[in-house]
Amino acid sequence: MRRRFQQVDVFSPVPLGGNPLAVVLDGEGLSTEEMQRFSRWTNLSETTFILPPALPEADYRVRIFTLARELPFAGHPTLGSCHAWLAAGGVPRSGETVVQECGAGLVRIRRGEHGLAFAAPPLLRTGPVEEALVEQLAAVLGIGRGDVVDAQWADNGPGWVAVLLRDAQAVLALEPDFTRWTGGGSLDIGIVGPCPPGSECAWEVRAVFSDERGAMREDPVTGSLNASLAQWLLASGRATAPYVASQGTRLGRSGRPRISQDADGTVWVGGPTLTCITGEVEI
Numbered sequence: 001m002r003r004r005f006q007q008v009d010v011f012s013p014v015p016l017g018g019n020p021l022a023v024v025l026d027g028e029g030l031s032t033e034e035m036q037r038f039s040r041w042t043n044l045s046e047t048t049f050i051l052p053p054a055l056p057e058a059d060y061r062v063r064i065f066t067l068a069r070e071l072p073f074a075g076h077p078t079l080g081s082c083h084a085w086l087a088a089g090g091v092p093r094s095g096e097t098v099v100q101e102c103g104a105g106l107v108r109i110r111r112g113e114h115g116l117a118f119a120a121p122p123l124l125r126t127g128p129v130e131e132a133l134v135e136q137l138a139a140v141l142g143i144g145r146g147d148v149v150d151a152q153w154a155d156n157g158p159g160w161v162a163v164l165l166r167d168a169q170a171v172l173a174l175e176p177d178f179t180r181w182t183g184g185g186s187l188d189i190g191i192v193g194p195c196p197p198g199s200e201c202a203w204e205v206r207a208v209f210s211d212e213r214g215a216m217r218e219d220p221v222t223g224s225l226n227a228s229l230a231q232w233l234l235a236s237g238r239a240t241a242p243y244v245a246s247q248g249t250r251l252g253r254s255g256r257p258r259i260s261q262d263a264d265g266t267v268w269v270g271g272p273t274l275t276c277i278t279g280e281v282e283i
Contacts, residue, residue, distance in 0.1 A: 001029075001282070001283065002280045002281070002282055003024050003025065003026040003027070003280060003281055003282075003283055004024070004025040004026050004088060004280060005022070005023065005024055005025065005277075005278070005279055005280055005281040006022075006023045006025065006084040006087065006088070006275050006277065006278050007020055007021065007022055007023070007275070007276050007277035007278075008020070008021045008023060008080040008083050008084055008273055008274065008275050008276065009021075009273070009274045009275075009276050010076040010079050010080045010083075010221065010223070010271065010272075010273050011076060011079075011221040011223070011247075011255040011256060011257055011271040011272065011273075012221070012248075012253065012254050012255055012256065012271075012272060012274075013254065013256055013272050014254055015274055015276065016276065017248075017253050017254035017255070018076075018220065018221050018248070018253060018254070018255050018271075018272070018274075019045065019076045019219065019220040019221040019222070019248070019253070019255065020044055020276070021044065021046055021047070021048065021076060021077055021080035021081070022039075022042040022044050022046075022047040022048070023047075023048050023049075023050065023080060023081055023084040024038070024047070024048070024049045024050065024281065024283070025050045025084060025085070025088050026050070027049030027050050027051045027063065028051050028052060030049060030283060032070070034283060035047075035049050035063060035065055035070075036065055036069075036070070038281075038283050039065035039066065039067060040067050043067070045066060045067075045217075045219055045220075046064055046065065046066055046071070046074055046076070046077045047064075047065050048062050048063065048064050048065070048077045048080070048081045049062065049063045049065075050062055050081060050084070050085055051063065053101050054101060055101050055106065057099055057106060058099045058100065058101035058106060059085070059090065059092050059093055059098050059099050059100065060081075060085050060090065060100060060101065061100075061101040061102070062077070062078070062081045062100055062101070062102050063102070063103075064077045064081075064102065064103070067211060068211065070103070071103065071157055071158060072102060072103030072104040072157045073102055073103060073104035073107070073121055073156060073157035073158075073224060074157060074158060074223065074224050075118065075222060075223015075224040075225070075226065075227055075269055076221060076222065076223040076224075077223075078100060078102070078107055078109065078118045078223060079109070079115075079116045079117075079118060079223060079270070079271065079273055080273060081100065082098050082100060082109045082116055082118075082273075083116060083273035083274075083275070084275065085098075086098070087275055087278075096110055096111045096112075097109070097110050098110070098111075100118075103157075104121050104156070104157055105121070107119060107121060110268070112270065114258050114270055114271065114272070115258075115270055115271055115272045115273055116270055116271075116273055117258070117260070117268040117269060117270025117271075118223070118227075118268065118269055118270070119266050119267070119268055120156070120227035120228070120230065120231055120266070120267040120268070120269055121156050121157070121227070122156070123153075123154065123155060123156050123228060123231060124155045124156060124157065125153045125155040126152065126153050126154065126155075126232075127152065127153050128151070128152060128153075129151040129152060129153060129161055133151075133161070133183070134148055134151045136181065136182065136183055137151065137161065137163055137189060139180045139181075140176055140177065140178060140180050140181050140187070140189070141163065141174050141176050141189070141191065142174065142175050142176065142177060142180075143165075143170075143174070147165060147166070147170065148163055148164070148165070149164040149165060149166055150163075150164040151163050151164070152164075152232050154190060154225070154228035154229060154231070154232055155228070156224055156227060156228045157224055158188050158209075158224050158225075159186065159188045160188050160189070160190045160207075160224065160225050160228055161187075161188065161189055161190070162189075162190045162191075162192065162225075162228065162229055162232060163189060163190070163191045163192070164192055164193065164238075165191060165192070165193040166193060167193045167194055167195075167196075168193045168194060168195040168196070168199075168203070168204030168246075169193070170193050171191050171192065171193040171204045171205070171206055172204060172206075172249060172250060174191060174206065176189070176208045176216060176218075177216070178208075178210055178215065178216035181210075186209070186210045187209065187210050188207075188208075188209040188210075189207070189208050189209065190205065190206070190207050190222070190225040190228070190229060191205070191206045191207075191208070192204070192205050192206075192229050192233070192245075194238075195246065200244070200246070201243075201244045201245055201246035201256065202239065202243035202244060202245065203229075203233070203239070203243065203245045203246070204245070204246050204247070204249065205222070205225065205226060205229065205245050205246065205247040205257075206218065206247065206250065207219040207222040207225050207247070218250070218251060220247070220248040220251050220253040220255060221247045221248050221253060221255030221257065221271075222247065223257065223269050226245055226247070226257040226259065226269050227267060227269045229245075230259045230261075230267045230269065231267050234259075234261060234267065239259075241259055241260050241261035241267070242258065242259060242260040242261070243258075243259050244256050244257070244258050244259070245257045245258075245259065255271075256271055256272075257269055257270070257271050258270045258271050
């Protein structure tokens with residue numbers, strides 16, 4: 001069966017500078033196995049499938065797959081899926097706010113002058129990282145324990161553990177090596193460091209994780225990580241909103257996630273979205 005398809009670039013102000021997302025707009029009737037097989041075929045970090053909502057408050061439902069598994073929530077798939085849904089003629093029930101249903105529940109997405117932005121979901125795990133793990137993280141990143149300014153669990157679905165370094169240059173200089181990891185299981189590390197005062201961006205971010213084979217991958221631009229990092233940095237007083245982060249620099253990308261915060265404390269993560277490929281796929 002042929003199904004409508006878009007490939008969307010997310011978080012970059014210039015085409016092909018962000019994180020690509022494959023979106024199947026007519027996902028109804030596909031089994032989990034068929035979705036996972038197609039996701040592996042695209043060979044992108046994530047692929048999403050748009051479905052009719054199960055909850056009356058939602059405008060649509062989305063299922064999010066990596067090459068190896070389904071995620072309850074992820075950031076750039078949320079913005080890219082919403083973009084594709086709107087571009088295909090979707091109309092939100094309530095004005096400028098779109099309500100997405102996913103494994104993590106309902107996620108609000110709003111439209112503004114800087115593009116789409118999603119409300120950061122609650123963290124599933126937070127708090128300090130145990131010292132033994134901090135030492136392991138430093139080893140994986142190829143730095144000394146003393147180079148880690150702070151570390152915090154920042155898991156809103158994918159499993160992120162966040163590491164703060166002294167500055168952006170230290171983040172960009174990292175040469176991570178997952179063969180140094182002896183903890184077993186998967187590992188998702190978000191690294192952040194402040195940019196010099198007066199820079200275009202306030203923070204430099206990198207996201208490295210183990211794939212389905214245990215090999216290290218680096219994500220070009222990561223909405224979920226930028227959401228949880230913002231919640232941590234803002235709550236600890238290290239950052240003030242609004243700010244723009246930089247991600248993907250080492251990969252030749254120009255990701256620019258934009259962070260804002262409402263008076264009630266809600267953190268929003270947004271950025272540009274652009275359809276680069278549109279057509280149909282056979283699944």
